[in-house]
Amino acid sequence: MNERILNVLEYGKIIEQLTSFAETSLGKEAAQKLKPSSDLEEVISWQHETDEAQQVLRLKGHIPLGGITNIKPHLKRTSIGGVLSAVECLDVATTIYGGKELKKFIQDMEEPELPIIREMTDRIHPLPLLERQIKNCIDDNGVVMDGASDALRSIRSKIHTLESRLRDKMESYTKQQSEKLSDAIVTIRNERYVLPVKQEYRGAIKGIVHDQSSSGATLFIEPQAVVDINNDLQEARVQEKREIDKILAELSDAIEEDRPILSENVEVLAGIDFIFSRAKLGRSMKAAMPSMNAEGRIVMKDARHPLLPPDEVVANDIELGTDFTSIIITGPNTGGKTVTLKLVGLCTLMAQSGLQVPAMDGCEMAVFTNVYADIGDEQSIEQSLSTFSSHMTNIVDILEKVDDTTLVLFDELGAGTDPQEGAALAMAILDEVVEKDARVIATTHYPELKAYGYNKENVTNASVEFNIDTLQPTYRLLIGVPGRSNAFEISRRLGLREHVISSAKERVGVESESVESMIASLDEARREAEADYEKAEEIRQEAEKVYKDLQEQWKKYEEKKDKLYRRAEEKAQQAVEKAKEEAETIVGELRGMKNSAELKEHEWIEARKMLDEANPELVDKKPQQPSERQTSDTKDLDVGDEVRLLSLNQQGVIAEKVSDKEYQVQVGSMKVKAKRKNLEFLKTPKKEKEKPLATVKGRASHVKPELDLRGERYEDALHRLEKYLDDALLAGYPQVSIIHGKGTGALRQGVQALAKRHSKIAAARAGGMKEGGSGVTVLELK
Template sequence: MEDSSWKALEYLTIKNRIKNLATTSLGQEAIEAMKPSSDYFHVEQQLRITQEAMDFLRLKGEVSLHGLEDIRAALIRVTKGSILQIEESWAIATTIHAGRQVKSAMRQLSEESATLPYLRKNCEQIASLDDLEAEIKRCISEDLEVKSTASEELRAIRQKLITGRQRIQETLQQMLRSSRIQKMLQESLITIRNERYVIPIKAEYRGSLAGIIHDQSASGATLYIEPQSVVAMGNQLRTWELEESREIDKILAALSNLVAEVTNELTENVAILGELDGLFAKAEYARIEWAIVPKIIQNGPLKLKQARHPLLDRELAVPIDLELGNNIQAIIITGPNTGGKTVTLKTVGLLALMMQSGFPIPALDGTIMPVYSGVYADIGDEQSIEQSLSTFSSHMTKIIRILHEIDEHSLVLFDELGAGTDPTEGAAMAVAILNHVLHKGCSIVATTHYSELKVFAHTHPKAVNASVQFDVETLRPTYKLEIGVPGESNAFSIAKRLGLSEEIIEAAKEEISQEESRLEEVITSLAKAKREAEEEGMKAQSLREEAERLYRDIREKWQLWEEEKFQLQEKARQEARSIVNLATREADEVLSELRQWAKERPQDVKEHKLTEARSRLQQANPGVTLVAQKETFAPEKEQLVVGDEVKAKSFGQKGTVVEVLADDQYRVQVGSLKLVLDRSGLTKLKSTATATKPITSVRSRSFVKSEIDLRGKLVEEALVDIEKYLDDAILAGFKQVHLIHGKGTGALRKGVHAYLAKHRRVAAFRNGEYSEGGLGVTVVELK
């Protein structure tokens, strides 16, 4: 991709910003190597890796590469047999440590929280050279000194040095306390000159003290003399220092040999860590600027959502929404100077270059960007005095070069197209250039002051006008981009606002042709109409959101009311059934007594009289009629299909049609039951064409207990209660229930067991365990 437009679009500036976020020179080098690519698959890969780094930074909070150094030169030297310096050895140890830290941080992040395939693969390739790191740190301290513990020889030598220095200092201290020496001293102290211990003597006592003069002061008044009494000890000290140096060289040589054995691994580590440093720099930039990795497409429209120029203050920059592509190839932006036209132009071009370099961009999710074959920009006044080129010539030179290089996948940016020459000729030239570039299939964003280009954008099927707003009251631009409306001419309004007389303004207006005047009136009218439409749209959106909120609130309250109503109905039904059962038991007791009395006095009571009495008692039972739950039903004439949700009228349960049968009959799944019902007995609730999964019965488990108490009941009435209870339990989804019948004589238990043995929905049954109630309870497993 050509780089002549990078400077105009300030691409290198933003690249340097990202580069400065790298921890090391290795990361900075990695960022420096990045540049825009026109290869879709390469760009896609780079953006995917950038997103991984952003996710890693988001999940870990921060990533430390502390200790990472550029050790490549040292590795090259050691492969050639050179001995590493102390600083180089320590840098190798800290680089190994940095690699281990990153690798450990990645392993601590579970794959469930983030897969990060590229980063994980690279981190796993970092060689673990813990032994080498430990050996270097055993021999070298953080102060970049070889430790005395590095070898026994070095420890012994340094012990001799300590002892020797102490003896020299003790000898010199005795001399300083001597009255004969004190009068010779310039100062009563011991110092070092040329790595030898000396004392400062006044120059006039040059021959009074035997020893070696190692230095003198600038004025010549002080001589630094090593007394003869310590010269031999100084010589011995110097010998030990040379031995120390040779021993240190031996230690560094041994470390160098260890490093030489793993130079390939270290070189690979440095390459991986340098790349990671660059990736984390991009991720840090995204965090600072609230940037994203946009969705990219190979060939398609550009859609920027709340995009900002990355070099502007995030709090002050006005974001733009812009779409370019498909039916619209060109956007022609008009408006006042300093209104933001060029900023918009640069934003589009710079974000394209950043994205195609694998950098995140400051925009919102929903931004979509194509991969351009090239980004070409003619921006700014590049007049050259040396080359004797006018502004127009400079622009035309660049435009001509652009026209030779572009193809159908290029993005072309023209700032003040046609400026710098006669307005009539410049406008005509601009229209011709735009037509030529559009014919090639390029995407175009151009800025202009020419009214002719506003007309061109209005009439050309693949172009659209845009403008940046200007507040005439404050005489300041708002920097807000409006698509579809050309910029207004604010010259007269601004002049009037600044105090220019009406007479001059009116005279100026008369100089404008009628066509231009009408055009400006149309532009003003369009701008006003668009703003009013936007305001009305915002009001309508606000009202719609309020209506949706009220609808949700009402629906929630309705659902709560329906649930409460159903609970009350269910409670009333159970109470009513309890009353009926009680009345029935009382009636049976009365009849039993009557039969007993009839046996004793058959002449007084006839059997048909008993039957009539029972019938009257049954008619006297309290009846309870519940109001059915109101629902919205589809017309019953409508044919049902598999998946339709229906309600069986016979017992008020909801189900799903699972099969359409002949003679207007349907197989309906109600809970765990499948029933064959006529169409007349079904009410359609709603249609779910793709639904095949049976729905759960409307009956809630909260209204059906997992046990029923049958104690005190006759076998006949207990079996009636069991039949109803098992139906309810099956619809409620129970797999196991408990029938409490008590122990008694065992007659009720036997009757219950005989009934359960024949029930088609009973999988098995057993007597209860001791903890469940023993023989007084039967545990039933349901199919």
């Protein structure tokens, strides 16, 4: 990208914010070098990096980067044989420790997957031996410890002994000859212990003079008695320095051996800090990851200028490159036109830099090879160019380079010259750019360009809203509606006399007046549409709330119904068990009776079998275990299997297998085609046991608990119903279902009329939701 464009769009301020979020000098260095990329794959990769870091921050709130420093200069020195200082060696150790902690932090995260960041941290090598070697020699303050070597421990022990002897000698002077001293203290000059002796007592204390005060009243004398001890102490300190240099040289050699690994660690840590600084910037802006494209498509909802205060900025919806490739924005000064230009341009640069953009989730941004902008007063005094000339020079350069992969931003196109010529020139420039299929956003005051936006293909008008009541801009961008001048209305509200306004209106051309009327009509239509939309949205939200309440109530109803069914079945089972026990007792007594010999053994067995079959089969309503659910989702289904249609939450039966992945399901009186993944297997029905035979008019026949009358004539259906009721009464059914369908309703009315006059029918009702609804009548028998 052109450096001038980056300056015009204030990209540098974004980089400043980004740099402030980096925690290490490595990350700050990477942030300061960031530039937008025009490679789509690279930009997408950057965006995924930032998104992964954003996920870590969302879950953990931070990332450990403490102790990591820029050790590149240290490694460069060891590569040429240099010896590092103790503090520099400690920097290497703390960087190794910081990398180890970061790697462990990422590895301990079970979720999310983080493929990019995990791959980066896998390249970090902890080097525990080198870290331990350095920390065994250097403490946290960067001082070589006594235990770094045996020789250093011995030398420092000698130094401590000499210092103790020297201190005792000097203190004897301060106690015994204090009157000869300027101050009863021991001080140091030229790295040797001395006494501050008064000038007049120069000969009283024999020794070497190392210094004197500025007034000459005090001499700093090393007593002769301590000269030898001071000499020994200085020699010991020289030995100490020599031993420390030896230790640091050994550590530097060890660091040099692992220099390739350390260099890679530094690169990885710099990259991770840089990635997380991008994520932190996005979090501070409440930004979202855009999906990137190479088609020049920009779609942002509630987009905000990233450099304006969050509590002051007005969010706007911006769309470019879908139904139109160019936008012409009109409206009053200070209304936000230039801010909109910079918003689009700056968000484009941010997106192409791997930064998230301040907009709602689901935004789209395009990758352009170049972004060109002619914004603001770039007049060059050195070149003695006018404002118009300066802008035109810039525009000429843009027209030579623009193509279908560029974004062009024009601010006040054609301004600075005669209005009529400026408007014509602006339209010609726009024609040139639009024909090259570039993406263009231009602002203007010229009314001629409002009509241009309507007549030109791939071009649309837009405006910044102005509140006539408050005489203030609202900074809202209205795409599809050109801006009105509002000059007459504003003048009227500011007190300009009506006859002056009327005179001005007479001077306005008919064409201009008609354009203003059209804009006013569009503006009114927009306001009405927005009001209708808000009202519809309220109704939608209310309907959604009612729907959720009904769903919750229906769920509670189903749970309560299942609970009651279960309780009833359990009570029925208990009653049967009790009856069986009583029957067993009676059977036992009968066996012992004398006349029991008349009963055959197979009759006893048959009676007991019938008693066992009377035991009700309880419906298992327990939720499926995960393993059971997996089996039910993958099992091949056969005709007759009972299933649950998940999309409707209804039970049904497999009526036909259309293919391996599609079935026809009978749900009540309705047949539905459904995919296998939308079906939950419940059970394969057992083969029906033969029911007890009911004797009807001297012969045995099977009686079902339901009768299907659909498709039969009215008289035949009622005749068959009467016969069926006799059989059902003999079979002992408490209730039966009569399937008559919905149709015209004549057959249903006939069934209900028969039910009213039949002496053995206690009640009749329409079927429930799972019984067939109004297409079934349930009869309760006496």
